Structure formats: structure tokens, C-alpha cells
Amino acid sequence: MERGKEGAAGAAAVADARARRYRAGYTAEERRAVEGSLLQGRLRGVCATNALELGIDVGALDVTLHLGFPGNVASLWQQAGRAGRREQQALSILIAFDGPLDQYFVRHPKRLFERPLERASIDPTNRQIMQQHCACAAYELPLDPRPGGPDAAFFGASLQREAAACFKRGELGKNPEMPSEANLRYIGELRGGPAKGISLRAIDEEIYQVFEEGTGKLVEEVEASKAFFQVYEGAIYMNQGHKFLCLKLDMDNQTATVRKSSVGYYTSVVEFKDIEVMGGNKAYDNHVVAARELEAGGSTAQVAPARYVAHITAFNKFWLRTGEMFDTVKVNLPPTTYDTFATWIKVPDAVKAAVRREDREFKAGLHAAGHALLNVLPLYILCNPEDVGCECANKYETRYKPSRVLLYDKQPGGTGISSQVRPIFGNLLEAARDLIKGCECDEPTGCPSCCHHTDCNQYNAVLDKRAALMVLEGTLAAQREEEEEGGDGAVNCLPCADQGAFFPGSPIRHVR
Ligand SMILES: [Zn+2]
Ligand SMILES: [Zn+2]
Secondary structure: OOOOOOOHHHHHHHHOOOEEEEOOOEOHHHHHHHHHHHHOOOOOEEEEOHHHOOOOOOOOEOEEEEEOOOOOHHHHHHHHOOEOOOOOOOEEEEEOOOOHHHHHHHHOHHHHHHOOOOEOOOOOOOHHHHHHHHHHHHHHOOEOOOOOOOOHHHHOOOHHHHHHHHHHOOOEEEEOOEOOOOOEEEOOOOOOOHHHHOOOOOOOOOEEEEEEOOOOOEEEEEEHHHHHHHOOOOOEEEEOOEEEEEEEEEOOOOEEEEEEOOOOEEEEEEEEEEEEEOOHHHHHHHHHHHHHHHHOOOOOOEEEEEEEEEEEEEEEEEEOOOOOEEEEEEOOOOOEEEEEEEEEEEOOHHHHHHHHHOOOOHHHHHHHHHHHHHHHHHHOEOOOOOOEEEOOOOOOOOOOOOOEEEEEEOOOOOOOHHHHHHHHHHHHHHHHHHHHHHOOOOOOOOOOOOOOOOOOOOOOOOOOHHHHHHHHHHHHHHHHHHHHOOOOOOOOOHHHHHHOOOOOOOOOOOOO
């Protein structure tokens, strides 16, 4: 199983016509063809992302080869289980990468085999998912969204709000013969029902279709939130081992036109990403929860709704042979935004001052600390790099940024990971500190076993290992002080943590 996108191993596999590639973005037709060939034994192998991990019958394989620890034990066993079915013997080989978890399990293999499966994170109140459920349910039977009604028992308290959103969009309507609020039907445009338009693998409903120039063949469908990263004009885009040059991105029709290409470079976007924490009107709730956590020996970490905003300003071209960057092209794309959730902890101003006294870059310390947290997170919660992110520092960024270590749900609408992380934030800080302390690398910017992260949108630039350790230790020390003060509810006010000013009218005493 291949962890990332189309990599070098994939290229080697596809050179043999009896090996194919497989990933979620391929058209359904293409995926069914690969699955069928595999099941009938016509293929010797398939090089896949985790799209082939479960839910698809691929028959009995002999061997699974795992390129890197997939991020959690549940996935690893699921992938390994693709071989040796029907009581046959099988072999699974894990090829460890440089990543911290890979190296950790190489040093302690017993812990891999003895490890229980991680806790899965689901958010039944995710608004996008709830609205999709409403439409599907109303397609099958009339929906009664009234509070206390029969359907509220299954869908929860937010049913009425989400059904109203579907109603407003014209997906749900009243039956003209029985125009009661308790009788909503699916009246959307999708033939065969709303399920046809819902992906089980992604929350994003909107997709961009990628067509080949000339033949008009549909090459792939890309989620809207990823389209600007993959099929902007001038992008080199990979599909089934073939390289394509993106000629046009049509935002009105949500299509991209590509042409087969044999250029010797690849492209990657330059982006500025902001996580704007909202939730100012939820300050009181968070105060109360945070205070309670503190009494229980937790941390003052908070969780709140947030908005993800990404601006792609340019793309870089890199030579394939050397990986050297040789050109930067400016692009003009609207920002990508979506609502999600974030959890964060404030880093004391004294830590910032101490880092600067050592002539180190504070934002590089926050960035490296965020990576270290992401690196240890899968030890506690079932998640992979596509699920959760941190704030990555940009080399050219000079705007004010709050002094905080923040993690956010990367899926639009959130998947509940931030809420699960908040109570264990203190444990994560300790584990991240231990990871950095225990890494013997003497690189000032850390290494893939401590401060680097595979999914860093800044390509692991602006990192400082020593500053990260100061950030983590300083924040932990501040937490201990809070605890010693007795957890009397005197925690950082949510808006203050962000805006650096007192929040008027809060019933809770503030500390800075
Ligand atoms: Zn290291
Ligand atoms: Zn990063």
C-alpha cells in the first residue's frame, strides 16, 4: 500500500503492465476495472493509497508491502488483512520511513504488535454530514424534523436546523397534499436520490472534473477544496503514472482541462494559510469547561469553531531529477475557505521573550512544536495527516500571529478530532517534548523523527528544534503553575487568548 500520492514505487509498479495504480480520485470505471483484474488474478500487483484499504473485495493476495507506517495501527492491520484471506498464509512487510512513529516502532516492534486499536473520532453533529443524512432520509421516507418528533430521536437536537438548511437550498420540500412541517420530502435534482451525489470518502460535496484535451475523456474527479492545489493552470498533475499539464481551470463550470506531457519537472503551490478562531460568543462555555479540566489535572487548552482560509499566491517548479526549484509562477486564485474546529493552548509571553533572547525565531519554535504534536497524536487518536493539521509558519509572513500551539480538523465541518484532543492536550505537550528531547539529531531545524512533518505545507521550512523545546517546556510549566493555583476557574479568556485584550463582561477572572 502506498501512503502518499503517486510516488516512485508507483512508477516502478506501473512499468509492468500487470501492475496497476489505484487511488480514490480515479473514475469509478477505472477503479472497477482494476478491482476486477485483481480479483480474477490478471494483475500481479496493485500500487494503492489507502483507498483500497477496506470495503472492496480484491480476493486473496499473497503479500502486502506497506510503504511507511500508515499513521495508525487500525489501518495497518486492515491493510495487512488484504492478504491471506480464506485461511491462506500471507506475508506483510512494513518498510519504515524516517517519520517518528515509523522509527519508534522499529526500535520497539513489540509495542506495535501489542498496541490496542486507536480511538476513532466521529462527529455526528458535523453540519455537512447531517444535511446529507437529512436529504437521504427524506428520499426514503417523509422526514419529521420537529423537536421531540419521532426522527429527532435518531438525528439529535440539530435535526430541525439542518433540515431547514436543506429546505432553503431546495433539496427538501413539503408534500403539497399534506403541507405539514412533519412531512418533508427530497425534491432535489439528483436522479436516483441524493446518495448519488455523496462521497463516502470525503465530506466535500463539490467536485471539479478533469478532462483530457482533444479526447474529452474524464480523467479524474477532484474535491473542490483540493482542486486549487492540484489542477491550477500550469500545474503538473499525475494520473495512472501519466503526467499531465493543466491548461485551464474553469471555475464557473468546475472543470479542468489537461494535456499529456513529458516535461522533466513537477509543480507545487505556494500558499498562505490562516486558521481564524471564531467562537467569541462561546467564551463563557469554554471558560467553564477549561476550568473543570484544570481541576482534573488537564490543561487550559480550548476548542472552538474556526475558519480555514488558504490563499494560493504562486506555484514553484522543481526539476524531477534533482528536486531543485528553478521557477516561480504567480497565480490568481480566490481563497479557499471552510468552517471547521480548532483546539489550542496559549504559549506564555515569557516563553516568547526567552526564545528571542536566545536569538531564535519564535514562529519557528511554534511551527516545530505543532509538528511534534501532530507526530505524537496518532499514539492517542485514530487519525492520519489528512484529518488534522497545525499552523505552519511561512518564511515571508510578517503579519501578527497569536502565540499559541493550535491543531485543527482539516475536513470541512470538522470530524470531532479537536474536541477529542482538548482534554489530552497536556499529554500531547509532554509526549511532543519527550519526542524532541529523545531525538539525537543535531540539526537545528530537527529531523523527520522529531520536528518535520510529512504533510507540512511549507515543506518543513521555518523550524527550530531548540525553540520548539522551549515552547513546549514553557507551556507545560505554565500549566503546572495554573494547577498549583488550585484550578479556581482563573484561566485564559478565549477572546483574550486570541486578541491580546481583555474581554469585557466575562464573569471569570482573567490571567495573562
Ligand atoms: Zn530529530
Ligand atoms: Zn509545517
